Amino acid sequence: MYFDNTKALLMTNDPEFQEKMEHYLFNRYNLKIDTAANSLEVLERFASANELYEMIILDEEIDGLSTASHVFKTIKEQNEQVCVMFRSTLREITDPYNQTAFALPPEYADKNFRLDLANRRLDTINSLIYPVIKSSSMEEIYQKACQGLMKVFKADYTLFVINRTDEKPIKRGNMVWDTPERIKELPYEFDFKGPAGAAEPSYLETLVKYCKPIYFPDVDTDKNKEFLREIKEKFSYTCRSVLLVPMVFDKMCIGFFGMFYEKDSRLYNLLELDIILKLADFTTVAIIAIFLKEHMNLKIEIPKMRELSEFPELSGTLF
Numbered sequence: 001m002y003f004d005n006t007k008a009l010l011m012t013n014d015p016e017f018q019e020k021m022e023h024y025l026f027n028r029y030n031l032k033i034d035t036a037a038n039s040l041e042v043l044e045r046f047a048s049a050n051e052l053y054e055m056i057i058l059d060e061e062i063d064g065l066s067t068a069s070h071v072f073k074t075i076k077e078q079n080e081q082v083c084v085m086f087r088s089t090l091r092e093i094t095d096p097y098n099q100t101a102f103a104l105p106p107e108y109a110d111k112n113f114r115l116d117l118a119n120r121r122l123d124t125i126n127s128l129i130y131p132v133i134k135s136s137s138m139e140e141i142y143q144k145a146c147q148g149l150m151k152v153f154k155a156d157y158t159l160f161v162i163n164r165t166d167e168k169p170i171k172r173g174n175m176v177w178d179t180p181e182r183i184k185e186l187p188y189e190f191d192f193k194g195p196a197g198a199a200e201p202s203y204l205e206t207l208v209k210y211c212k213p214i215y216f217p218d219v220d221t222d223k224n225k226e227f228l229r230e231i232k233e234k235f236s237y238t239c240r241s242v243l244l245v246p247m248v249f250d251k252m253c254i255g256f257f258g259m260f261y262e263k264d265s266r267l268y269n270l271l272e273l274d275i276i277l278k279l280a281d282f283t284t285v286a287i288i289a290i291f292l293k294e295h296m297n298l299k300i301e302i303p304k305m306r307e308l309s310e311f312p313e314l315s316g317t318l319f
Contacts, residue, residue, distance in 0.1 A: 001117030001271065002030045008055040009045055011087070013037045013062055020102075021093070027104055029270060030114060031055070039063045039071045046075055046082075055274060059087040060212070069210035073251040080281050083274050089213050092269050097217065124152060124275055129282040138290055142177035145257055145283050150179055153272070155259035159235065162255040162287075163208060164189075170208050173255065175235070190234050194226075203227055204234065207246055208253045214244040218265035241266040245276055247284040254284065 008031045012018050018035050025031040034051070036042040042058065045051055056075060060068035072084050091097055107113045131144040146158040160177040163170050174187035194202030203214050203226075219228055219240055231237050241261040246253045257280070259266075268276070 001114050001121060002054065003115075003118050004030065005032065006030065006054045007032045007034060007052065008057065009034050009036060009042065009051075009053045010057045011036050011038070011042050011059045011062065013059075024093070024102060025270075027108065030118070037062075039067050042071055043074065046078075053082055055083045055085065057085050057087055057090065061087075065206075065210055065212065069212060072211055073248065076248050076281075077251055080285070083277050085270075085273060085277065086212050089215050089273060090270055091215065091217050092267060097267055121271060121275065125278055128152060128275065128279045132279070132283050133286050135286060135290075138287065138294075139177070141283060141286050141290065143179075145279065146177050146179040148279070149257070149259055149276075152275075153259055153266075153268075155266075156239075156262045157237070157260050158258060159260075160255070160257045162187075163253060165252065165254055170253065173204075173208075178235075194230060202230055204230065204244075207244060207256060211246045211248050211253050213246065214242065214258075215268070216242050217267045221265070238262060240264060243268060243276070245280045247280050247287070249284050249288055254287070257283070 008025065010018070010021055010025075010033050012021070012035055022033045022035075025033055031054075034045065034053075036045050039058075039062070042056065046053070046056065058068045058071060062068075068086065072086075075082055075084050088094075128145075128148040131148060132141055135141040135144055142160040146160055149155060149158045158179050159175055161173045161175050164172040164174065171193065172189055172191050174189050176187045178186070192202060192204040192208055194200075194205065201209070206212060207214050214227075216224060216227065219242070227242075228239075231239060231242065237260055239260040240263055242258060243266075244256050244258040246256045248254070
């Protein structure tokens with residue numbers, strides 16, 4: 001739940017869907033919705049000095065994934081505070097999950113209940129980002145991020161990957177942390193490329209190229225055997241639900257972290273996805289700051305994200 005007068009920008013050219021989402025996102029999350037019909041209109045609204053959006057939801061089917069990814073990277077480069085989400089990642093509004101999501105419990109009509117949820121959102125963000133931005137080494141960042149995700153979202157296991165950004169295009173990554181420990185020798189380097197002869201790019205190649213999360217609430221329901229084979233091959237994991245979230249800096253995916261559920265399905269709602277994406281943003285900034293300090297002897301002032309004003313205890317803790 002968000003505090004009053006929080007605004008989101010929804011990209012859609014479907015009037016019926018627009019009307020449904022305006023009601024749903026306000027009643028469920030207290031979000032006031034503006035809409036944009038295409039990518040150009042999204043950028044125009046974002047550039048407007050009169051608009052300030054907490055969240056932007058991009059529909060990659062309107063202008064294509066490549067264009068949506070360009071819009072995503074452009075917005076994040078200009079303002080890392082904004083949560084930018086692909087519509088396909090918001091699975092609560094798509095079949096077969098939407099019928100359950102749209103049925104709001106009666107307590108959501110109570111103002112005190114909604115205020116309590118908004119405050120709990122801030123507490124959750126705080127519990128995740130504070131250990132990360134206080135970390136004094138790369139390894140501690142990896143560890144704190146993975147442990148925080150497991151604690152908050154009760155995942156069976158988590159992983160952290162840093163990409164080989166010295167290669168263009170990026171083709172490989174290093175798993176640098178997993179919790180609980182499954183791979184004995186880290187870092188473990190692997191190739192993003194799919195099976196030999198595959199007609200389409202692998203899921204990991206798509207994540208890295210377009211900075212689009214990989215999310216399957218229930219791999220069994222989605223019947224995606226190719227993805228299961230890819231995960232098994234790369235990480236030796238078996239799973240029923242998975243979420244992999246990219247970390248983006250300078251329009252480039254520098255790595256990603258993931259959460260896996262071995263036997264249970266897991267539907268993340270918009271609020272949870274927002275929290276996870278915020279962790280990705282803070283983690284990215286913390287990694288860059290440590291890198292500059294350790295390798296270039298530079299001490300930088302990390303940009304103050306909007307959330308820091310909501311957490312006075314975080315002020316002055318950044319590198």
